[in-house]
Amino acid sequence: MSEEKLTPRSEDFSEWYNQIVLRAKLADYAPVRGCMVVRPYGWALWENIQQALDKRFKATGHVNAAFPLLIPMSFLEKEKDHVEGFSPELAVVTIGGGEKLEEPLVVRPTSETIIGSMYSKWIKSYRDLPVLINQWGNVVRWELRTRLFLRTLEFYWQEGHTAHATEQEAREETMRMLNVYADFAENEAAVPVISGVKSQAEKFAGANMSTTIEAMMGDTRALQSGTSHFLGQNFAKAFNIQFLDENNTLQYAWTTSWGLSTRFIGAIIMTHGDDQGLIMPPRLAPIQVVIIPIYKSDSETTAVMEAAWRVQAELQAAGIRVKMDDRREVTPGFKFNDWEMRGVPLRIEIGPKDVEKKTVALARRDKPGREGKSFLPQTDLAPLIANLLEDIQKSMLGRAAAFRDEHIYNPKDYGELQEVVQNGWAYSFWCESAECEAKVKEDTKATTRCIPIDQEEGKGKCIVCGEDAKRKVYFARAY
Numbered sequence: 285m286s287e288e289k290l291t292p293r294s295e296d297f298s299e300w301y302n303q304i305v306l307r308a309k310l311a312d313y314a315p316v317r318g319c320m321v322v323r324p325y326g327w328a329l330w331e332n333i334q335q336a337l338d339k340r341f342k343a344t345g346h347v348n349a350a351f352p353l354l355i356p357m358s359f360l361e362k363e364k365d366h367v368e369g370f371s372p373e374l375a376v377v378t379i380g381g382g383e384k385l386e387e388p389l390v391v392r393p394t395s396e397t398i399i400g401s402m403y404s405k406w407i408k409s410y411r412d413l414p415v416l417i418n419q420w421g422n423v424v425r426w427e428l429r430t431r432l433f434l435r436t437l438e439f440y441w442q443e444g445h446t447a448h449a450t451e452q453e454a455r456e457e458t459m460r461m462l463n464v465y466a467d468f469a470e471n472e473a474a475v476p477v478i479s480g481v482k483s484q485a486e487k488f489a490g491a492n493m494s495t496t497i498e499a500m501m502g503d504t505r506a507l508q509s510g511t512s513h514f515l516g517q518n519f520a521k522a523f524n525i526q527f528l529d530e531n532n533t534l535q536y537a538w539t540t541s542w543g544l545s546t547r548f549i550g551a552i553i554m555t556h557g558d559d560q561g562l563i564m565p566p567r568l569a570p571i572q573v574v575i576i577p578i579y580k581s582d583s584e585t586t587a588v589m590e591a592a593w594r595v596q597a598e599l600q601a602a603g604i605r606v607k608m609d610d611r612r613e614v615t616p617g618f619k620f621n622d623w624e625m626r627g628v629p630l631r632i633e634i635g636p637k638d639v640e641k642k643t644v645a646l647a648r649r650d651k652p653g654r655e656g657k658s659f660l661p662q663t664d665l666a667p668l669i670a671n672l673l674e675d676i677q678k679s680m681l682g683r684a685a686a687f688r689d690e691h692i693y694n695p696k697d698y699g700e701l702q703e704v705v706q707n708g709w710a711y712s713f714w715c716e717s718a719e720c721e722a723k724v725k726e727d728t729k730a731t732t733r734c735i736p737i738d739q740e741e742g743k744g745k746c747i748v749c750g751e752d753a754k755r756k757v758y759f760a761r762a763y
C-alpha cells in the first residue's frame with residue numbers, strides 16, 4: 285500500500301490530505317458519519333501535543349479537572365448569543381434508560397455553561413479568585429461537512445475556563461493563553477502563527493472578544509489553530525457567578541475560556557507535509573528516529589543487528605524516541621517509503637559496510653534526496669542525533685515561515701485583493717464594518733482571519749469601501 289504514490293499536493297491538495305491521514309495511519313472513518321477513529325499513531329501525536337500544552341498550563345498556574353459530558357438544555361438557553369450560536373450544532377439526548385427525559389440533555393459542544401453553574405457554587409468571595417481550571421476532553425458539534433481532524437462531529441480538545449475579580453485580570457489571562465498557544469505552535473509544532481483578534485462576525489458565541497492563532501497551510505488557506513476568549517461578565521450574569529469583594533460589595537466575576545483541539549493535527553499535516561507524505565516536527569513526533577537494518581546473509585544479519593541494537597539502546601537511554609524496524613517480510617525500500625509516509629524526522633540505516641566502518645547512514649525526512657543524507661560514527665551517536673533533530677525542528681519552522689511570508693500580500697486596491705486571496709493572504713486596512721467583511725466573503729470566499737494585536741494604530745483607507753480605517757486585518761480563505 286505504501287509503495288503506491290500519493291496524489292501530489294499540487295494536483296489535489298484535499299485528496300493529498302485525506303490520503304496522508306489514512307495511509308500514515310493517523311485516523312480512520314468511523315461507522316457514524318462525520319466521526320473519526322484516532323489510531324494509535326495519531327493518538328501518540330495528540331499525547332505529545334497534550335504534554336507540551338499541559339506543562340505550559342501548569343506553569344501558568346492552571347489545574348485540571350473533569351466536568352460531565354451531558355448538560356441540561358436549559359443551561360445553554362441562559363446565555364442568548366451562546367445558544368443561538370450553538371443550537372444548529374447540538375446533539376440532544378431525549379431518552380435515558382428507556383424513558384423520555386423530563387429535560388433534554390445536550391452532549392456538550394463546549395462547557396462554559398456547566399462550568400459556569402459550578403463556579404457560581406464555588407466562588408463566594410474575592411479570596412476564591414482567580415479560578416484557573418482546564419479540562420481535557422471531547423465535545424460534539426453536529427457539523428454537516430466534515431474532514432478528518434479538521435472538522436468532525438466529535439473531537440478531542442482542552443478547554444480552559446477561568447474566573448477573575450477584575451476585567452483587567454481576565455483580559456490579561458485571555459492574552460496570556462493566546463501567547464501560550466502561539467509559543468506551543470511555533471516552538472513545538474514548528475507551525476508559525478499570527479496572533480490577533482477576531483472580528484465581531486467571527487468571534488465565539490457569547491464572547492466579548494475572541495483572539496486566535498492563525499496558521500497558513502501548504503495550499504495557502506488559513507487554519508484557525510487555537511482560540512482564547514474574553515467572556516466579560518456574560519456567563520457570570522447568566523450563571524450568577526458572584527463574589528463579595530474586599531469592601532463587602534457583591535460583584536460579578538469576569539471569565540475567559542480558551543481551547544485547542546485535535547484540529548491542530550490537521551495544521552501539522554498541512555503545514556509540513558510533502559508529496560512523499562507527512563513530516564513530523566521532531567519535538568512532537570511519536571517516533572523521532574527509525575532504525576532500518578540492512579542485510580542479506582546470516583552472518584551479515586548477526587553483525588548488523590548487534591550494531592543496530594546497540595545504537596537503539598544508546599538513543600533510548602538519551603531519551604530519544606526511537607523505533608527499530610526489523611520486519612523481515614518487507615524490503616528496506618518498502619520501509620523507507622513507509623516511514624517517509626508517516627513522517628519520521630530521521631532514518632538511520634545500518635548495513636554490513638557501516639558495521640565495518642563503524643558508521644551509520646542518516647536520512648533527514650525534511651530534506652529529501654542527497655541533501656539530507658550523511659554519515660556519522662556509531663560511537664557517541666546520541667548527542668549528534670539530538671542536535672540533528674533540533675536542526676530539523678528549526679529548519680521546518682524556518683521553511684514554513686518563509687512560505688507564509690511569500691504568500692502574504694499588500695494589495696493596492698480591491699481588485700488586487702480579489703486576486704491575491706486566490707493564492708495567499710491579503711493584509712489590508714479595513715474599516716471594521718460588517719458590510720465590507722461580508723462583501724469580501726461573498727466576492728472571494730475569503731474571511732477576516734484576525735486583526736494582529738501588535739500593530740501600531742495607523743491611518744489608512746478600507747480596502748473595500750475606501751472609508752477611513754485604523755487597523756489592518758488578514759483576509760484569507762480558510763478551513
Ligand SMILES: [Zn+2]
Pocket residue numbers: 714715716717720746747748749750751
Ligand atoms: Zn469598509
